[in-house]
Each structure stands twice: as structure tokens, then as C-alpha cells.
Amino acid sequence: MDSRFFAFNPRSTRIALFLGACALAVLTAWALAAARQATEPFAEARAGITAGLMLVFLYAFHRLRPRPEWGVTLGPMGVRVARPFSNSKPLELTYSQIGTVRRVGRKGDVLGLFFHEQGRVLVPRHLFARKAVFEELVSALEERLPPPSHDA
Numbered sequence: 076m077d078s079r080f081f082a083f084n085p086r087s088t089r090i091a092l093f094l095g096a097c098a099l100a101v102l103t104a105w106a107l108a109a110a111r112q113a114t115e116p117f118a119e120a121r122a123g124i125t126a127g128l129m130l131v132f133l134y135a136f137h138r139l140r141p142r143p144e145w146g147v148t149l150g151p152m153g154v155r156v157a158r159p160f161s162n163s164k165p166l167e168l169t170y171s172q173i174g175t176v177r178r179v180g181r182k183g184d185v186l187g188l189f190f191h192e193q194g195r196v197l198v199p200r201h202l203f204a205r206k207a208v209f210e211e212l213v214s215a216l217e218e219r220l221p222p223p224s225h226d227a
Contacts (some may be wrong), residue, residue, distance in 0.1 A: 081212045082146040084155065084204035085139050091137040099129035122154055135160075139202075147198060156190070156196055166196060176220045178213070185214055 107120035111116045138160050148155040153169040173193040178184075184200040186209070203209045 078150040079215060080146060080148050081203070082141065083139075083159065083202040083206055084141045085202050086204050088138055088201050089139050090137070092132045094134065096129050096132040099125050101133060103129060113169055125183055147212055148211075149219070154216070156198060158189075159202060168196070170219060176213075176216045183207075186216070188216075 083160040103122050106115075106118050106125060110118035110122055116122075144165075145157045149163075153167060154166045154173070155167050157165040167201045168188065168190075172190055172192075173188050175187075175189045177187055177189070179187040179197070180199075186198040186200075188198070189198040189222070198212075200206065203212075
């Protein structure tokens with residue numbers, strides 16, 4: 076059995092982050108203009124907060140860009156999961172380490188890999204470009220590791 080790769084490509088999340096950064100840039104400019112005219116007592120603080128948030132949005136926008144080998148790889152011996160905000164190596168998990176695979180969250184839009192020992196790895200749906208890619212990953216993992224039969 077060969078490896079299957081499911082790439083992370085969070086287009087909608089990146090678009091939302093970019094639009095949010097643009098809105099924060101407008102709010103920062105507005106606050107700086109108000110601070111320059113001295114019409115508002117807390118305009119400088121508002122400008123600093125909105126500028127900081129804008130930089131956080133731009134950092135997240137940059138970190139969530141598609142990269143080679145950035146996603147989930149199902150191999151014959153285990154699963155490799157890249158970390159969205161880390162430069163470190165991906166998590167290498169063998170199938171024997173994973174106890175159950177199930178959906179979590181209100182809408183079932185997060186895939187949870189729960190270990191036999193304590194711990195888990197969560198893979199949210201918003202990291203994938205389309206819902207179909209996420210569903211394909213879930214079904215491929217459930218084929219190799221069936222979900223618990225006594226789900227409540």
C-alpha cells in the first residue's frame with residue numbers, strides 16, 4: 076500500500092485573515108488621524124491595538140500559506156501530521172499508537188486522533204481547501220482505524 080497525501084490549503088481562512096487585516100489597516104489609519112488631531116483621548120491606544128492585531132492577522136496569513144509536504148500523509152506504517160504554526164518536523168504516529176479516530180466539535184468539523192495513552196491530535200476542517208478533501212481523509216483513516224462501536 077502506498078502513501079496518500081492530503082494537503083493543507085486553507086483558502087477561505089487565508090482570505091478572511093487578509094480581509095480582516097485590511098479592515099484593521101483602515102481602523103489603524105482612522106485612529107492615527109484622530110490621534111493627530113487630538114480629538115479622542117484614547118486614539119493612540121486604539122491605533123496601537125489595531126496595528127498589533129493587523130500584524131497578528133498578517134502573520135497568520137503568512138504561516139497558513141500552502142507549502143510542500145504540509146498536510147496529512149497516510150502511509151503503510153502510520154500517519155504524519157504537519158503542524159500549522161510550527162517549523163518543527165511533522166508528528167509521526169504509528170497506527171498502533173492511535174486508539175480511536177472520531178469527529179469532534181459541534182459540527183463534526185474537527186478530526187480527532189486519540190492515542191491509547193493520554194493525548195490527541197486534532198485536525199480541523201478549515202485547514203483543507205474543500206470539504207471533500209477533509210471527508211476523504213476521514214474515510215481513509217476510518218478504513219484503517221475503525222471508529223469506536225460504542226459511541227454515545
